């Protein structure tokens with residue numbers, strides 16, 4: 557299926573208990589800052605996504621990212637997030 561250039565892209569960030577213990581709140585804040593320039597992306601905070609041991613977890617375009625750190629974030633967003 558071809559992707560519409562104007563289609564909104566959603567970035568799901570787990571805010572469940574285990575992910576929060578592993579830094580999901582800060583990750584969420586960092587993503588929000590980085591997305592300010594990307595009008596086509598929207599952050600969605602989720603409950604537990606059953607990948608607790610890999611937390612903090614995020615999903616972009618059906619691809620899971622686990623144990624995401626601050627230093628991973630630029631790379632992940634630059635590769636996957638719409639501008």
Ligand code: FES
Nearest residue numbers: 570572575605607
């Ligand atoms: S708490 Fe984040 S996947 Fe379970």
